[in-house]
Amino acid sequence: MSKLIIETKNISKFFHDPMTMQVLKDINMNVTQGEFVSVIGRSGCGKSTLLYILSTMDTDYDGELFIDGVSMKKRKESELALIRNEKIGFVFQFHYLLNEFNVLKNVMLPGLKLGKYSNKEVEARAYEKLKILGIENEALKMPNQLSGGQKQRVAIARSLINDPLIIMGDEPTGNLDKKNGDIVFNIFQELSSVYNQALLIVTHDNEFASKTNRIIEMEDGKII
Amino acid sequence: MKFSLLLSISKSLLLARWSQTLVAAIGVTFSIAMFITLLSFMTGLNDLLDGLILNRTPHVRLYNEIQASKVQPIDYYAKYKNHYNFVSSVKPKNERLEIYNNAAIINTLKKDSRVLGIAPKITAQVFYNVGAIDLTGVINGIDVEAENKLFFFSNYVTAGNYIDLKNTPNSIILGKGAAEKMLTNIGDVIQVTTTKGERMQLKVVGYFQSGLQDLDKVQSYASIKTTQKLLGESNSYITDIQVKLNDINIAPATAIEYKNLFNVESIDIKTANSQFETGSFVRSLISYAVGITLLIVAGFGIYNILNMMIYDKMDSIAILKATGFSGRDVNIIFIVIALSIGIFGGTLGLIFGFGFSALIDQIPFNTASLPTIKTYPINYNPKFYIIGAVFSLITTYMAGYFPSRKASKIDPVIIIRGK
Ligand SMILES: Nc1ncnc2c1ncn2[C@@H]1O[C@H](COP(=O)(O)OP(=O)(O)OP(=O)(O)O)[C@@H](O)[C@H]1O
Ligand SMILES: [Mg+2]
Numbered sequence: 001m002s003k004l005i006i007e008t009k010n011i012s013k014f015f016h017d018p019m020t021m022q023v024l025k026d027i028n029m030n031v032t033q034g035e036f037v038s039v040i041g042r043s044g045c046g047k048s049t050l051l052y053i054l055s056t057m058d059t060d061y062d063g064e065l066f067i068d069g070v071s072m073k074k075r076k077e078s079e080l081a082l083i084r085n086e087k088i089g090f091v092f093q094f095h096y097l098l099n100e101f102n103v104l105k106n107v108m109l110p111g112l113k114l115g116k117y118s119n120k121e122v123e124a125r126a127y128e129k130l131k132i133l134g135i136e137n138e139a140l141k142m143p144n145q146l147s148g149g150q151k152q153r154v155a156i157a158r159s160l161i162n163d164p165l166i167i168m169g170d171e172p173t174g175n176l177d178k179k180n181g182d183i184v185f186n187i188f189q190e191l192s193s194v195y196n197q198a199l200l201i202v203t204h205d206n207e208f209a210s211k212t213n214r215i216i217e218m219e220d221g222k223i224i
Numbered sequence: 225m226k227f228s229l230l231l232s233i234s235k236s237l238l239l240a241r242w243s244q245t246l247v248a249a250i251g252v253t254f255s256i257a258m259f260i261t262l263l264s265f266m267t268g269l270n271d272l273l274d275g276l277i278l279n280r281t282p283h284v285r286l287y288n289e290i291q292a293s294k295v296q297p298i299d300y301y302a303k304y305k306n307h308y309n310f311v312s313s314v315k316p317k318n319e320r321l322e323i324y325n326n327a328a329i330i331n332t333l334k335k336d337s338r339v340l341g342i343a344p345k346i347t348a349q350v351f352y353n354v355g356a357i358d359l360t361g362v363i364n365g366i367d368v369e370a371e372n373k374l375f376f377f378s379n380y381v382t383a384g385n386y387i388d389l390k391n392t393p394n395s396i397i398l399g400k401g402a403a404e405k406m407l408t409n410i411g412d413v414i415q416v417t418t419t420k421g422e423r424m425q426l427k428v429v430g431y432f433q434s435g436l437q438d439l440d441k442v443q444s445y446a447s448i449k450t451t452q453k454l455l456g457e458s459n460s461y462i463t464d465i466q467v468k469l470n471d472i473n474i475a476p477a478t479a480i481e482y483k484n485l486f487n488v489e490s491i492d493i494k495t496a497n498s499q500f501e502t503g504s505f506v507r508s509l510i511s512y513a514v515g516i517t518l519l520i521v522a523g524f525g526i527y528n529i530l531n532m533m534i535y536d537k538m539d540s541i542a543i544l545k546a547t548g549f550s551g552r553d554v555n556i557i558f559i560v561i562a563l564s565i566g567i568f569g570g571t572l573g574l575i576f577g578f579g580f581s582a583l584i585d586q587i588p589f590n591t592a593s594l595p596t597i598k599t600y601p602i603n604y605n606p607k608f609y610i611i612g613a614v615f616s617l618i619t620t621y622m623a624g625y626f627p628s629r630k631a632s633k634i635d636p637v638i639i640i641r642g643k
Contacts, residue, residue, distance in 0.1 A: 052637045057546060078550040085548020092640060096543045100236040110547040112229045158547065170640075 004069065005165045005198050006031040006054055011063035013049055013221075023049050025221040027063070031166060031200050036192040038209040039202045041218035047202045050218070051170050054200070055088055056080040068165055085114050089159025091169035096155060097143040103130070103154050104139040111161040122161070129157040133187060149180030156187060166198040167191070174204065181205070230553055233544075234560040237537060244529050245561075249569035251525040252620065256573025256612045259515030261580040263608045266511040268601035270504045276435055277497050280375050282343070282466030283475040286488045288323055292316045321347075326462045329486050338469055338478065343370035345464040346451045352444075353415040353423075354406045361402060363416070363444050365451025374468045377445075384410050384430025389447055396426040396450070400433040401441030416454070424454045516615065523619035526565055530558060530627035534634075541631055542639035551632035558631050562624020563617065570616030574609050 006029075013024035023046045031037050039047050052058040053065065056072055059080070065072040067087060072080070084090070097106045104126055111122040130136040133153040138146060146154065152172060159167050169188075173181035185208055191197040192213070201212070209215050217224050238245050292314040298304060323329065326344065333342050346365035351358035368390040371377040378386040381397060389395050396416075398408065408414055412428050426446065434440055446454070452461050467482075469475055472493065479492035494501070534541070541554055585602040 048641065052641075055546070057635075057637050057640075078552060081545065081548050081550035081553075084546065090546050092546075096539060096546075096640075098236075098540050098543060100240040100540070109229075109233075109544075113226070113548050113553075115226055115229075 002033045004030050004032055005067070006200070007066040007069075008054070009064040009066075011050075011053060011061055011065060013046070013053065013058075013061045023221050024053070024061070027221075027223060029216060029223060031198055033165075033198055034192070034196040036188065036199045036213045037201070037216060038212040038214070039200065039216045039218060040204070040206065040209050043204075045218045046221040047218055048170050051168055051200070051202055055090055055168050056084055085110055086162055087165045089156075089162070089164040089167040091152070091155050091159050091167065091172040093171040093174045097151055097158075099143050101143075102139070103135070103141050103143065103146070106143065106154060107158045107161055110158060114162050116162070126157070126161060129160045130154075132160070132190075133157050147180075149176055149183060152176060152180070152184055153187065156184070160191075160197075166200060169199070169201040171202055171204060173208065181208070185211070227556075230556050231560060234557045234564065237533070237540070237557065238561050238564060241533055244533070245565055248522075248526045248529040249565045249572070251522040252519075252566060252569025252616055253572040253576060255515075255518035255522040256570050256616050257576035257580060258518050259612050259615075260574060260577025260608050261584065262511045262515055263508075264577070264581040264602045264604060265584055265600065266507050267603035267605060267608075270507055271603055272597065272601040274500055274504055277500055278472075278493065280380075280434070281493050281497065282374075283469040283472055283493045284467040284479045284482060284490055285492075286323060286329070286465040286467070286482055286486060286490050287463060288321050289489045290316050290321065321463045322457075322461050323463065323465060323486075323488055326465060327460060329465060329488075332486075333465070333467060333482075338471070338474060340468045340470050341370065341374045342468075343367050343374050343466045344448065344462045345371075345466055346448060346455070346461065347463050348451050348455055349419045350416040350454070352402060352406055353417055358417065359402065359405060361399075361416070361442050361444060363396070363446050363451055363454065365446055365448045365454075367448055374466070380432055380434055381430045382433045384428075386430060388429040389445060392427060392429055394424070394426055394450055394453075395429040395446065397430040397432045397445040398428055399440035399443045400431045401437055402444060403428070403431050405441065418455060420456070422454065422456055426450070515612075519615050519619050522569075522616075523623040526562055526620055526623035527627060529565075530562055530624055531630075533561070534558065534627050534631045537631075538634060538639050541634050542636035545634070545636040546640065554634070555628045555632035558628035559621070559624050562620045562628065566616050566620025570613055570620075573616065574612055577609070577612065578604075 008027050008029050011024055011027040012022060014020055014022050027050060039050070041047055049058070053061050056065075056067070067083060072083070098109070101109070104123070107126040107129060108122050111117065111125060112119065117125065127136055127139065130139055133156055135150055135153050135157070138150060138154070143151060143154070152175075156167075156172070173184050176184060188199055188201065189211070192199055203209055293316075296309070296311050296314065298309045298311065330342055330344065333339050344367055348363045348365060350361050350363050352361045366377070368377070368387065372386060382400065384397065386397065389397055396414070398406070398414075406414060408428050410428055410430060413425050414428060415423060415425055417423050432440065432443070432445055434443070448462070449459070452459055455461065469478060475492035476494050479490040479495075482488070483490040544554060545551070581602045581604065584600050587600050589597060589600045591597070
């Protein structure tokens with residue numbers, strides 16, 4: 001059996017504003033190395049909420065989260081930032097690139113932050129990732145000079161820069177047309193099969209989900 | 225390496241909004257420049273006004289005063305020791321203004337390490353005879369060289385050469401106002417009468433202009449020798465000993481010490497001119513208050529711009545955090561932005577401040593009462609530049625502190641969810 005990358009134990013989440021309501025109820029799930037998992041479910045069932053907890057950005061929950069076998073309970077904000085930097089790549093529905101930097105620098109930033117490689121090496125790695133995504137020719141453009149699909153591919157390249165244990169995506173194709181959505185999906189597929197990259201992708205697209213290794217379906221804050 | 229990354233992020237954020245940041249920096253530049261200019265000018269003016277009095281006033285002056293004795297014979301009488309004695313119409317006895325034994329006093333003072341220099345002086349009441357009219361006047365008999373060394377005498381001699389007073393026998397340097405009244409020219413001979421009726425012819429070798437017009441109408445200068453001759457006194461006659469100390473602050477204590485030691489009257493510069501110090505102090509206080517107010521206003525400018533910047537960089541901050549930058553990193557990024565505005569604006573401010581000061585220094589400023597001053601006075605004290613620099617850093621840091629903290633506390637989930 002391959003290594004568990006993400007494992008949760010009875011994760012529950014409450015929102016208290018405007019009234020107390022439980023959004024996640026005793027979530028127990030895991031993702032193993034190299035697995036391509038999709039999360040589906042009706043709007044408002046708690047998919048995004050779960051993903052934010054799994055990505056360590058949301059720390060206000062009950063239950064326990066293990067990333068790479070290590071509990072995330074009672075960690076300092078700076079430790080969590082380091083874990084996100086090193087082990088998790090995140091792709092959002094809206095591409096979220098920094099408009100002040102060109103494509104290359106956008107991809108490089110998390111790598112520079114990690115500081116594992118020299119600036120030159122990080123740059124070479126960034127080109128490598130851009131090549132995987134087929135946009136190495138756009139490297140020196142500014143984000144606002146790219147199409148939506150290209151931006152999303154830059155965001156994926158950025159999520160790959162530190163060779164994370166897992167890539168998480170919250171509807172990464174949600175904002176793209178069919179053609180671009182397919183391109184992005186095929187990239188995920190390739191990362192999974194060729195590079196053995198673990199992926200956890202929230203989607204509304206059942207066709208997309210059906211092509212993944214495993215589907216986690218949620219309803220009213222529970223996994224069914 | 226990591227810090228340089230944060231620095232480069234700061235730089236990019238800053239340059240992306242360069243026109244706004246420029247406005248903020250100009251605010252700092254303006255306030256620092258004003259601060260420097262204001263203080264340099266105000267202090268220059270203060271120094272000038274103080275110099276008007278302080279340069280020319282001895283730190284301690286020893287003299288004799290004609291006054292009625294404080295102790296009357298009846299006070300010595302044992303029988304009335306415990307009574308109140310009322311003596312009316314007490315008159316001073318015919319005492320001389322001379323400081324007795326002044327040679328010994330001067331010798332003692334010369335050995336005192338606190339003393340910078342000594343200039344003996346005689347004040348003589350005279351009448352200037354102008355035709356049938358007598359004008360009252362005062363002749364100061366001075367040791368020309370000592371007077372020049374300690375009290376910059378030559379600065380105030382506006383016509384003629386001050387040293388002629390020493391070299392030409394029976395010469396006088398007239399106050400400008402007195403000379404105008406008497407319609408004399410340099411080289412003319414005037415006649416003066418002492419209070420005892422002695423007359424003497426004196427040759428005018430120069431004019432003196434102190435800046436205080438009332439003084440110039442009355443005062444004139446002659447050498448000690450000439451004055452002694454005029455008064456018919458011996459060559460040991462001296463009425464004042466002017467002492468300049470190394471440290472003006474010990475003047476009051478020293479004055480009291482000398483008074484008791486030499487058994488003469490004494491007055492120190494601080495007691496005699498306390499109003500000047502108050503004036504200078506208030507002027508400096510006002511300049512600092514205005515300067516610091518300007519800086520604080522500039523600080524609010526920076527605060528505003530950073531707040532705006534953080535508001536519109538919310539997405540970027542969220543993304544930085546989501547990709548592994550910690551709150552502390554974000555904090556540093558914005559503090560660096562604030563400080564760069566401060567350093568850039570502040571440095572320009574110091575340069576402009578110096579420029580403005582130098583400009584003011586060139587503006588002609590001619591006034592009859594200040595013969596030595598040709599342009600507006602400026603004090604180029606580095607202290608102002610240091611205060612300006614430090615203060616610009618402190619205000620920009622403070623202005624950056626709260627917005628940066630706010631930025632570091634931004635929750636990426638809220639921003640990302642908000643879209
Ligand atoms: N900050 C919040 N305060 C209160 N309730 C919230 C908050 N954020 C989300 N919720 C609620 O939590 C529930 C789950 O939201 P979540 O965003 O996880 O849904 P989702 O499954 O991602 O939906 P969608 O598919 O539309 O993105 C929803 O009912 C939502 O109203
Ligand atoms: Mg969602």
